[in-house]
Amino acid sequence: MTKKPQSVTRGPSEHNVRDQIVEAAAEYFSRYGYEKTTVSDLAKEIGFSKAYIYKFFATKQAIGEVICTNCLGAILNAIREGMVDSPTASERFRRMFKAAVAASAELFFEDRKLYDIAASAASEEWQSTVSYQIEIKKIILQIILEGRDTGEFERKTPIDETVNAIYLVMQPYTNPLLLQYNLNVAEQAPMILSSLILRSLAP
DSSP states (O other), rough: OOOOOOOOOOOOHHHHHHHHHHHHHHHHHHHHHHOOOOHHHHHHHHTHHHHHHHHSSSSSHHHHHHHHHHHHHHHHHHHHHHTTTTSSHHHHHHHHHHHHHHHHHHHHHHHIGHHHHHHHHHTTTOHHHHHHHHHHHHHHHHHHHHHHHHHHHOOSOHHHHHHHHHHHHHHHSSSSSTTTSGGGGGGTTHHHHHHHHHHOOOO
């Protein structure tokens, strides 16, 4: 009698394991802080061996990078959604600035568990924050180009100078290390500074 082949019980896919580690790490960081947590702590919490976690993430920072990338991605999505159907480049800029500050304040401070990771990422210039800065500058560039094409904005100032200047003005309200000192004005700052920037961009 031919034996039926035994069914093989498959374990969780590598993708699911990575997600499980990231989710557990985010929760653990929220309770004990990113800086105070070790990979050994995470291993005990999740029920994996430290060696098994290292199979998926080379360092604790690599786990933090994923969490930070997800967080910053949510901010970028909020910015893009906030700019939908903007009638002019000027209004697009106002909405972009407002959405960037509001989403940053909500994610980094109303949800305090993310601040510790965001602060480390910003101070150590993790790749996730570098990529985020690049994306923000791309959004600013697109708005400036649109405004110059429609005649809303002046065209004499070098475009890279304009983009970098605007980015620097936004920094105190989008960088978590600086935003913590400006939370009391975070709601009105985008409106006031947007008006100032737009006046400087006028032809």
